[in-house]
Amino acid sequence: MYRYATNNNNNKGEIVMPIDSFSQFKEHSVAEFFKKNKQMLGFSGKVRSLTTIVHEFTSNSLDAGEEVGILPEIFIQLEEEGDDKYKIAVQDNCGGIPEKYLGKALGQLLAGTKFHRYVQQRGQQGIGASGCIMYSQITTGKPAWVRSGYKNVIIECNIGINVSKNTPVITNLTKTMGEFSGLRIEAHLGDVRYENSGYGVYEYLKQTVLANPHAQIEFIAPDAQRYMFPRAVDVVPKPPIETKPHILGITANDLVEFSRRIKESRISAFLAEEFSRVSSNKVKELQELLPDIDFSQPPTSLNWDTAEKLIKAVHTLKWIAPATDILRPIGKENVARALQNILNPQFIAQSDRSPQIFHGGIPYQVEVAIAYGFTNGAHNRIMRFANRVPLLFDAGACGLTEAVKTIEWKRYRIDDFENMPIAVFVNFVSVHVPYTSAGKQAIALEEEIIAEVRNAIMEAARPVKGYLNGIVHLQERSSRRKVFLRYVAQLAGDMSELADMPKKKEAIKKGLVDLVEHRVGLIEEAEDAEAETAKEANAANGAVANGQENGNGKKDFEEKGE
């Protein structure tokens, strides 16, 4: 079939070679998509690919531990099997997966318990582990071997994936009864490499323990070296709580969609039941604002226009902030202890931020700690975490990095951020982390989020400034005192000679020292008082400056006790 171009702009009516590309039209499975674009799952580069696999399996174990309320014990072993080939074994004690879901959880992309729930977890897409099993399969041709102990039933089987259909392939399944409660995955990996670098498995696990002090991790490296990361805290973190979406973050589209799949028979009940922080009083306020909408109608009557009006009205009211108890920050004490262990810094300052929400009704919270003055570890470290998971890659594209980099550090006496011994720890905690890609290593540059992270950093930076001011101040006082005292001995000798009382020399010296100490004390008191006044003035100014910096996107919430 030839095709003539009819457009008179083309090569003067020449015959154009036929390419009827539509004969090639096809549909593809999501597994095919991620197989071809495996770099989107974090499989780019041999070192990163291996870290990605450890990261996915470890995160799943930690999530499972929290769900069932167990202190996780995770065992990871890597054995070399050839050029860029390794065998990985990951085992946990975190409750296992029942037979019914085992195949889909590990051999099907976009299947799982996490994607659709408003609950804070490390995994959130139902892609991670299955993606690793797929990577194992396409680089070695072998399925993974799995042992799952769930409620005293132990399943052992091989799990692979039918890529073109995105379905699990289970073979050699056996079922026994036994004590093991947890999951063990063994997989062969090609095109990966173990390396002891800042992007390698060891660094990943070290940072994981930092953010998960309740976990115990044992790691056996390919050279058979055994690393034990014992737990630092013996308390199981509170299990994550599933929440409803906060009304302020809901879009008209969400409202229409939700209205089609719920059980309530009236719009009023729908609003009160399905969304967080919608009391019956609030529903009444909305009704008053929207007399044209009949709230006693079934929710299915909501069309786009009504939904849009409703959302507009929602944004004119004040709402209680999202509940704090659904988010699971690491906690100031745990963060401080962890930083102390790793960096042993002279000074640690931390933010103390309350939860916020971003679009989609999604609550989140930011934990920031700044460590100053250490000789261990590299300088200028930005340690990024999302729901306690270390983010080692894609720093350049990450909103957390962006927030740190755009701070005017000079305002906090950090005159040379790149070269001073300062580390910034940021943990982003949310029921949904807006990653830039399925590889989950960078948080999207969302304005609201960056603004909040910057606020948290500035909050933590202020005490650092105070500390650095203090160091300078103490140095000044100490040198002044030295100047005074340098002459005391000489003067005491001269005076005792002049008065012809050599035996009194020590007494004179003591008198002079006391005098100097008294005088210097008075000077320092005056200075302190002055500083205090200046500090108060600064605090007032600081609040203003701060307010200017925070300008964008902050929502006002009502006080909790409505």
Place this chain on the structure above:
Amino acid sequence: MYRYATNNNNNKGEIVMPIDSFSQFKEHSVAEFFKKNKQMLGFSGKVRSLTTIVHEFTSNSLDAGEEVGILPEIFIQLEEEGDDKYKIAVQDNCGGIPEKYLGKALGQLLAGTKFHRYVQQRGQQGIGASGCIMYSQITTGKPAWVRSGYKNVIIECNIGINVSKNTPVITNLTKTMGEFSGLRIEAHLGDVRYENSGYGVYEYLKQTVLANPHAQIEFIAPDAQRYMFPRAVDVVPKPPIETKPHILGITANDLVEFSRRIKESRISAFLAEEFSRVSSNKVKELQELLPDIDFSQPPTSLNWDTAEKLIKAVHTLKWIAPATDILRPIGKENVARALQNILNPQFIAQSDRSPQIFHGGIPYQVEVAIAYGFTNGAHNRIMRFANRVPLLFDAGACGLTEAVKTIEWKRYRIDDFENMPIAVFVNFVSVHVPYTSAGKQAIALEEEIIAEVRNAIMEAARPVKGYLNGIVHLQERSSRRKVFLRYVAQLAGDMSELADMPKKKEAIKKGLVDLVEHRVGLIEEAEDAEAETAKEANAANGAVANGQENGNGKKDFEEKGE
């Protein structure tokens, strides 16, 4: 149902709250995935979201134009419809889409003609346009309106998407006969913003025209301002050619997979027919290396082990490099002309690289141009393109940026890259661009690719160094000549007076000038000869230094004429 923790490490046998998360196990459509993670498609931030939409529709039009061999005329109009709401219309003259595929092409993710073919196109995932239609729908509740003229049949209809099923929803379809050959899409957009910034629609189109001088684009901005970008070249680019994967980039997994879906009855024919650059002589060489494998067996007999042995043997042989004529670089002349138009620099240098392949048998080619010395436009610009598509976002995560940033610019007399008037243009041309995410704005940090891009940059940087050396050199000579000549007038006067021949003053002066010019000429000749020798020595050294830098991953290809 309560569950008791059996692990004795947990809170001393306390009852743990039950969360049987497995009751929540669900499967999801890829549309649901990208709806929830729309930032992965480039929908993060209002300005970027609008640019993403223009980018997706424009890229599709340019691809269609190349497929059918038409000089594209693209019309884009934006109209404001409310707060952060716009209507977009995009129309092209590029052949349209037949009725059978219209819905799936625009209302279903991962469906299309591009995903599975080895052909260089801007789109490659079958996600872009459908993702935009989905974004339009979830932010405004409205379907898109489409007019497609394909072979004299004009279809008009509304297209939406059923997100939970990832299927198109077509309504109000009409069919008429007519002259229109192309596609018009009109969509309502919410949560987007038009801005005249470096990330906005105008900048995107400007750079698109730079890399697509054969396209004519007309843009009407929301303020009704009309921008016309006329075409600079009247030649339709050669249509893209579909190719077979190059054997060197094939993995064992590919081999097994391909062997299951082809028609050849013997392994020998399978290898020769399905892969690029596999001659019957090469098949014989492979057979000699692998006497244990029977090449007359059907390809379906290939198992993983055989496939792995085959691939190992493939890597011990030399192969002809991939065909150059399947890639469509912009071309040195077009790039130079475009840079001249936009920046009007003093000097342009370009690389001249032959195609390479990276894993997956994927041919690619890198075009680099460096422009030096301009006052138009910003300094220190890194202009990134992939298959002629401008990449405006995610610069920090992009391999192209990484390559530019890791060049030792000082070696090329660029002592201060950040502040000198230098722009680096990089176009990455391939049948498959390894983007970091479905948003297609950054190329993965693949070692082989970065090494090749760096080589291309260094190649273009050498003439820049020569140019800068020349400037410095000319400045030095010019100032030396001035020093000599400064005294000539005075000396000529003095000499004519001394000799008492005032009328001869001008003659003496001329004689002196000639003398100086002659002497200076001799000095400069000597310098040039010395420089030439030094240059040759440098070239030898340079090649060595270069070889050290290039170390990783370069394949040796046979000469073309096997």
